[in-house]
Amino acid sequence: MPASIVLFEDNDRLRESLTYLLNMNGYTVMGSYGQCSEASLIARVYKPDVVLMDIDMPGISGIAGVQMIKESNPDTAVIMYTVFEDDEKLFQCLCAGANGYLLKKTPPAKLFDAINEVLEGGAPMSPIIAQKVLSTFRTKQEVNKYNLSLREKEVLQWLSKGYSIKMIATEMDIAFDTVRSHLKNIYQKLHVNCGKEAIAKALSERIV
CATH class of the missing domain: 3.40.50.2300 (Response regulator)
Structure with missing residues (x-):
């Protein structure tokens, strides 16, 4: 048919x-x-x-x-x-x-x-x-290789916009220490040592 x-x-x-x-x-x-x-x-x-x-x-x-x-x-x-x-x-x-x-x-x-x-x-x-x-x-696969959680990506987005830890905590309505913990995990996963390196990597590899 x-x-x-x-x-x-x-x-x-x-x-x-x-x-x-x-x-x-x-x-x-x-x-x-x-x-x-x-x-x-x-x-x-x-x-x-x-x-x-x-x-x-x-x-x-x-x-x-x-x-x-x-x-x-x-x-x-x-x-x-x-x-x-x-x-x-x-x-x-x-x-x-x-x-x-x-x-x-x-x-x-x-x-x-x-x-x-x-x-x-x-x-x-x-x-x-x-x-x-x-x-x-392929781009998505490349980005996901760091295994960032949704929460960590959100923290990284705010960090990339120039927000301080205190400001991120306020925007996300979470504790200051929780943001610091997320940032520590982000630095480890991205293999960087500080916020500036994390931002540079996030922008260059389009992670955020």
Whole structure:
């Protein structure tokens, strides 16, 4: 049985071209829409296998559209199909539940491959997008190598802003000695000897 697909794309010409290409290549386009305000209803009624979702849509954004679809029909895989390459939109989409992220300059053959991949449980992404995800993952891994607790990170953030131990204690509503204890642990974990070294390391390695 052909995979069922729903399109959300506000560019009429692109939407029509995609519909034609998908239908001609063994997929069944159940609906194509220029905005996603009715995304929840559409997902419930059609229960598509895959949704191709633009981000920059009139009214409700495609990011909100992903959330609406996932709430209505969690089994529907959503692939973002967009011109945006920036980190913020990428991670907003992934956090909203998107299963893949393709740039509109992706050749049709690669788009078909991505649809097949997501149907098999994969997470298709354009190469440049995959690099961004891996880069962010590596950065987080690098930061976490010091095993700072959330409380210690918070103390380090205040320290990096120039706050004294007394001021940090006031801001965090904890005892002066508790802050000193946290700082001692921070210095040991970061392998530094003082606050200035801790701040320098925290900023240079983007720990805070």
